[in-house]
Amino acid sequence: MNKVDIACIIDDDPIFVFGTKKIMKLANFCNSFLVFHNGEEALNHLKPIIESNNDSLPDVILLDLNMPVMDGWEFLDEFIKIPCEKEITIYIVTSSIDPIDMDRAKDYDNISNYLIKPISSQKLQELMSASE
């Protein structure tokens, strides 16, 4: 299993964040977490890191769609504009099963998968084995 160094969770739901972090820890998914409560917060933090080509960039981003201030799509639109050498795996993690959203996710090359909440440890393990 290829362990991830930094996993980034962008979600406004504290329970989800709590649960996900817990599951990831249990599954030993990653070494550390970066957590943001909306797209803007994430962008403001990630942009300077990317531009300085810092090592503390996350390897995986779990992105919620429905968020206040800046939603997941808006974040994606801004995020992909930033030139980045490191390959970052982005997962959409949402409770939306709207086919429109699912279709839209396919338009982004950077998005590796579309996950429907909640995330179980079983699902996480599937992911880890898929990214191997």
Added chain:
Amino acid sequence: MIHGVMDRVFSLIRKNQDIFEFTQVNALDGYLVFNLNDPHALWLNPKLRSVLGYDPQQFENEEHTSKFLDEENLNYLKSLEKGSTRIFLMHKQGYKLRLSGSVKRVTEDGSTYLFLGCNQIEQTPELKQKLLRKIRRYEKIIEGAELGNWQWNIQTGETIFSDNWAEVLGYSLEELEPTSVKTWEVLAHSEDLEKCNLELQRHFEGDTDFYQTEARMKNKSGNWVWVRDKGKVVTWTKDREPEWMTGFHVDVTEEISRLEIKKLFIDQAPSAIAMFDMNMVYIAASNKWLEDYNIQDKEIIGRRHYEVFPNISDEWKDIHKKCMQGEIHSKDEDCYIYADGTEQWISWEVRPWFTSENVIGGILMHTADITAIKFAEREVFKKQQLMETVLESIDVGIVACNENGELTLFNRATKDWHGLPPEQIPHERLSEYYGLYNLEGDRALDLSEIPLLKVLKNGKLENDEIMIKPIDGVKRKVSVNGSRLFNENGNLAGAVVAMHDITKRIEAEKKHRISQETFRGSFENAAIGMAIVKPDGQWLQINNRVSEIVGFSAEELRKKTFRDITHPEDLDLDLKLLNELIDGKRDHYHMDKRYYHKDGHLVYIHLAVSLVRDEQNKPLFFVSQITDISKEKLAEAKLKKTLLELEGLLEASTRVSIIGINPDGIIKVFNRGAENLLGYSKEEMIGIQTPAIIHSKKEMKSRSKEFAALYGEKHEGVDLFKAMATKSNFDTREWLYKPKYGNMFPVQLTITTIKDGGEIMGYLGVATNISKLKNAEKELSNILELTKDQNDRLKNFAHIVSHNLRSHSGNLGMLLDLYLEDHPEQKENQIIEMLYKASGNLKETIDHLNEVTVINTSVSETLVPVNLRKEVVNAKHSVAALIGNAQLELINEVPEDCYVKGIRAYMESILLNFTTNAIKYRAEERDSFVRFSIEEEKNFIRLIIEDNGLGIDLKKHRQKLFGMYKTFHNHKDSRGIGLFITKNQIEAMEGKIEVESTVNKGTKFIITLKKHE
């Protein structure tokens, strides 16, 4: 004042003894007094007045000193203080009287008065003798001159005539005595008296030095003799009135009578002649003279010329003077411009005339007013100038020659046309030189053909047409007119020709001919009948089409009038319209009428007539256009018949409006239903109105636009209905009808053509009121709107449920998982166990809800062909194990090429659901089967799924069969969501599902889906 002087004098005398004595002693013949301070007035006593020839009674008057004393004597007198002296006082008769006198001065109140007392001195006989001698000498002179002397006291009328005076008139003086001024008045000619008196008056007033006149007097033998009188006033009264006058007269009869002849001659002269004496006094003037100088109403004889014409110039006076010295002056024309600006032209002559003694007696003036002539001359000149200008400016070539054929006139136009100035060219070379050709321009003119020479030789020439073809210049066709010229004696003096450029006219004529031919061509071959008819009705020209219509040839028709072939019932109207046309009440008319065909049958025609008039506005001919409308008329008749047949039907429908129109759009049918619906009566509509009256203009316009957009043809008004019906046999759509009263209402209107053997005879519009339908439709659409709204809200709700509930239930499940991982010992806790189960159930419910929501939200139009048989096979494979366990027979009777429009995932899910249901609800006690078969319709495929399972009690459950969470069996696997989702999926594919079932026998589901072609 006067009295004052006299009173003062008397008072002085009374007061002053010295003065009294002085007057008594020294004034035997009277005295005079004057104030030295004011010596211009004096007072004479009555005695002195009498001595000096004045009326002594007038003594109270103060007199002018100058009347009695001249300056010299007065000054002398003034210088005397007192004492005696000699002094001259003036007699009233004008002579000075020498008196001896004494002077005395008296001063009173600051004034000094001088008294002069007078004593008469006897004149010396010597002096008297001297005077007498003088007088006698004068008398002798007068006598010797045979002058008839006369003296006349104007104041008293006393006269003294000499013998000679009487002798001039053939009398002796004695015969006339006693003489007075009356003697003269009696003898003088009454006509001349006035003139004499006038002269006297002028003399008395000092206008003339002498009185001089000529007058007729009757001599002793009773004849009139002319007497010239000349005299002068010699004494004057103190009031400056003439007193004594003396003069003489001589016989001038002979002189006058000769003059009279001249005068007579002059008076009667037809020209303006006047005769003057040496003083420029008129002796005679002809009537013409009076007339010419506008002095008819003035008496000029005896008056000076310069008095009659005060403004006469010195120049003239000089001429008069010279002529009186014997010169003769004359001028042929002379212009006088009067103050008012009018001109007078005269020709004049002034010459002296001579008396019998050959002495110049005066002058004769002879003038002729030539103003009129002058003006006439001027007019002629002007005309001549005008003529010359015209000749030079007009575009008519004018050439003239003299009797020898030599060119005398060659105006500008001619020069321009020939490009050459006039030159005397030998006749033989004229044509060549001036480029004279025949009209065709191919041959130079012979000598005998040259118009000018032709005229000179033969006289008049009219419209000779030639061509002028200059060597370099424009070719011109000209028409030549000419005539000979004669001098005032009637002899041939030459010839003149006028040439008109007719090049353009000839071209125009040519064009006209061409257009006429064109007209004729189009007339002959016109598609409609055309005829030209004389005002009396006779056919003049008929084209082929007319002959075709009426069967008569043009020849045959020309022998007839239009009346002959017109149906008698149509004739009156035709003639009425025709007369209105002739009277100018209309400029054209048209009507439908009937002609008799040569064969005898009637021909229906449409006739349009207009009138052509000549320049005098008289009718020249009618132009008729004749269109054969027999077919239309017959069609109409047929239509009528058809409609009549339909009428019963039409009338029967009282709620359906049926309106028929003819091809012109005029309403021909208007049934009871139409009356009921629209409020108009048949009588108002039939034959009068078009359907336009019952339609909204706005709607017609928008429909017209729609039609134009669709077919690219623009039709308006009734034509639109016709076009709509024609496009596709019938046209049905909603329209608004506009009733006579009230609001417009919607109708469903079908417009159809009424055809007879493929030919359209009319159109029929059938309409029903759809107001109620419309209202219902409206309500429906409102409900739909409402439903949609609610549906939207529902969808939104579902979305919230699916999304938000999911999050929460997901979290719940996740937290429970985590909790149990942290506390594995709690797995046995019953509450935790139930909580775990509840969380699982919530998740499942939400998943089901999501499935439903997904179906509802993805009603896609992108249905794809799905092969039904294959899908059944796939379902069978999916649950092959279950089928095997249940020993269920799956019968697939769906043919291989059966395709429906659908969504594969849904189809899969549906078939799987029915298959599993068939397994779940099979009847264990018998061999189970499920059969898939189809029924094919035109556009649909009916999929029939039939089993022999437990069946459903439809009486109880039909309503709830496809509801959510309805199960009808106490089966352990029944979850009640399957049929609900299935139904939704089928409807999402625009299909429907029906069910038939009998408990314990089996169930049959019929799914209708769209067929894929």
